[in-house]
Amino acid sequence: MLQGWVIILISGAYLGVLFAIAYYGDKRADAGRSIIANPYIYSLSLAVYATAWTFYGSVGRAASNGVGFLPIYIGPTLMMALWWVVMRKIIRISKMNRITSLADFIASRYGKSALLGGLVTIIAVVGIVPYISLQLKAISNSFEIIKSDNLEIIRAGQLGTVPILGDTAFYVAMLLATFSILFGTRHLDASERHEGLVAAIAFESLVKLLAFLAVGVFVTFGIYNGFGDLFGRAADHPKLAQLLNPFGGAAGSFASWAWLTFLSMLAIMFLPRQFQIAVVENVDENHLSKAMWLFPLYMLAINVFVLPIAFGGVMHFSNAPVDPDTFVLTLPMAERQEWLALLVYIGGLSAATGMVIVETIALSTMVCNDLVMPVLLRMKGLRLNESPDLSGLLLGIRRWAIVSILLLGYLYFRLAGEAYALVAIGLISFAAVAQFGPPIIGGIFWKGGTRMGALAGLSAGFAVWAYTLLLPSFAKSGWLPLSFIEQGPFGIALLKPLQLFGLEGLDQITHSLLWSMLANVGTFVTVSLVGHESAVEHSQASLFVDVFKRGGDTSGVHLWRGTASVEDLQALLGRFLGPERAHEAFVAYAQRRGALMPQHLEPDADMVHFAETQLAGAIGGASARIMVASVVKEEELTIEEVMGMLDEASQIIAYSHQLQQKSRELEEATAELRAANERLKELDRLKDDFVSTVSHELRTPLTSIRAFSEILHDNPGLDAGERGKFLNIIIKESERLTRLINQVLDLAKLESGKAEWHVSELDVREVIEDCINATSQLFRERNVRLETHLPAAVPLIVADRDRLVQVVINLLSNAVKFCNPKDGRVAISLHRHPDSLQVDVKDNGPGIGARDQVVIFEKFRQAGDNLTEKPQGTGLGLPISRQIVEHFGGRLWVESEPGKGATFSFTLPLAASRAGAAGAAAEKAA
Amino acid sequence: MITPGIKGQQLVAVFLLGCLFFNYPLLSLFNQSGTVFGVPVLYAYLFLAWGVVIGLLALVIERR
The missing domain is CATH 3.30.565.10 (Histidine kinase-like ATPase, C-terminal domain)
Incomplete structure (x- = not known):
């Protein structure tokens, strides 16, 4: 079998390749030619979701309850369909507010509350540390198995006898800490993105998929003759036959299937590493759309061979005490496929290291920005407010956080590593981060959620989670008396942590999720509805909920009033980002606002907001608020003033309504004028007609008068009878003429109203x-x-x-x-x-x-x-x-x-x- | 390109369809013995439905 040093050498070489990729990625990013700016890398890096738990644990779970492992991967597929609505919004909000972690997101949403950020950080650390220890355990186990050629279960008891300095897991932990520190905390960046790291994670995702598919193909087509042969033989196997129709039996009820799906839907968004990769490391919002079907495809691919391997393992090792969690590795070993086993080992290493690295970086950002810094900044004795450059301190805190988290993980592994199978630990972590669901989902769609509501909801959910999942796991590890589970605390049966209030018939995870979600959502909604929110909370709420309505424009929405100076703000930024970066940022900002230098600008609310967002990227929203407040003499807005602003806004709306009204009236008046003009033209035409008619009517009698007068004038010798007749006509026509003229005058008078x-x-x-x-x-x-x-x-x-x-x-x-x-x-x-x-x-x-x-x-x-x-x-x-x-x-x-x-x-x-x-x-x- | 609103609605529809596929009672219909091309009915159904959901997602997203 493979020698231990060969394995160590290959492991070292593999990690070396990772270092190289990460280094190359960072160099390219510094040169402005990103290698991760495409949706395929983004999708692959999202697959950090698949950890050692997927790689080894899925097979273990499948061997005991058939399709029971699938909801963990089907849930994210379903959630992906909703990402267009939910995740796009979270990404947009985070980019606009320079949010760099889950804790920062929740704290910013609820009025930049440092308390809330701290609580989220604590929940995340407590919930995730066992999950990290699970990865360490997987690496250490697989190393021991492949090195010793011993396929049988390695007990914690055996490991416990190994001194820490001789324990593989300890060195793995320290190696991973080094990697995380090198690529996760290289320098402080306002956007907190790590391109090299993402490139390495994407590469690891590729490796673990290939390794798993390779062993899957080997088991299905190498050991057996395809799916038909494998499943056919499984049907004859007494233990496996019942796994073919697992519902109501091995896989539990449909209800627990549905709850597991729901749990993983929340996990894919709110695990700190998923948030880090999906939101913080996201280069372009548009990468989301391709990832929405590529990532589910990845999960489908990595799950196709889980059942064949599980069934193959059970049949192959039916008489040997081999842990199903290790089938992926032990099957190739049993078949003497050394290189395949090595590939599997590397795949498992990829899965575990990828998770640990991203998770510790995400957690360290949270610990630094939302737990340590707010406390340090409030300690007046440290005089941090006067220190010229704090970027070194920030990086230091993060590096120590990474080391501490990994050590915590290792400690948990040493103390409680064998109490549970891999899957059980993973699900406990899932249930912990699921508590972030209500304040985040509620926070981005419901403006009414308040800081107190989120605090109360999170606390209640976390408490119930700890009581129903964490404490029982301690009891099973022997740290608490077993009677705590079996009889309830102080013998109160109603409070038995696994059958709270007598609720029975559910599996542990479903039971805990049901109660904790009930407590979380119920408290969050109730406290939010009963209490009221402050001005800052209100402005943050509308900033988050209406992020798409604002169209990327945040100006004019800052509820801020106070005095500041440009120099102070720039100096403040310089202390955290370094003076050069701060200067560059300010010049760019000034040019964006049309000024040559920042000094030419008025230090108004917009500039303060700019400084605060820049700072938020480095030290988190809550700390940034404290720091900015230290250089800005801000006058707290009272609720009356906010109402005043709202009044102004509504007045403006009213004015614009009036304007609309006026312009409508103007249009009407124009239409009336046009009609009047038309009528005038018509009247003018009528007048012309009238005049021509009147002249025509006047001319008729006039013509006959003139004609007869001329006859009389030209013929003096006309006889008397003839003359009398003609004169008579002349008189009659004259009378008619007179009458006509009178009537025309009369009519004119009547029509003009002058009669x-x-x-x-x-x-x-x-x-x-x-x-x-x-x-x-x-x-x-x-x-x-x-x-x-x-x-x-x-x-x-x-x-x-x-x-x-x-x-x-x-x-x-x-x-x-x-x-x-x-x-x-x-x-x-x-x-x-x-x-x-x-x-x-x-x-x-x-x-x-x-x-x-x-x-x-x-x-x-x-x-x-x-x-x-x-x-x-x-x-x-x-x-x-x-x-x-x-x-x-x-x-x-x-x-x-x-x-x-x-x-x-x-x-x-x-x-x-x-x-x-x-x-x-x-x-x-x- | 489809407008974001329509796209969002189509994706929500795919989500609801997925919820239907992977829950009681549809799931219980396939919780029985028997095989399709040698693969147990339940497994065949789950992976097929999963593939269909992914295919629909791709269709909605990539259609222009």
């Missing part, structure tokens, strides 16, 4: 009788009979007597003109309506066609054809009459059918009902 009205109360009966007398001569001449139907008495009306006479005479003379020439009959009648009087003048003439009934009321228009028939009037009588009647509030109209005569009617309102209208008309006239 004089002599209004008085009058009796319409009398008016009609006067008119009949005035026209009696006309009736006699034409031999037309007139019938009158007048009531004995009617109420008085208010009108101009002469004008009314004009109307009635006009109607009567029209009736005489157009009635039947042989048997002419005209009837005039007067009726009383409730509020008006109606006068009808009926003739028995040829009647008026429907078309002409409208036309006759227009100026110079008469019924019939003007061109062929001789006009029988001026064509102005009816328009004038209508004007007069309408002036007094009445109506003039005609009813007629051709051949049946015509009836002209008009109404006039009674004096009482017209009083109001008359008043209005008088006002108008005035």
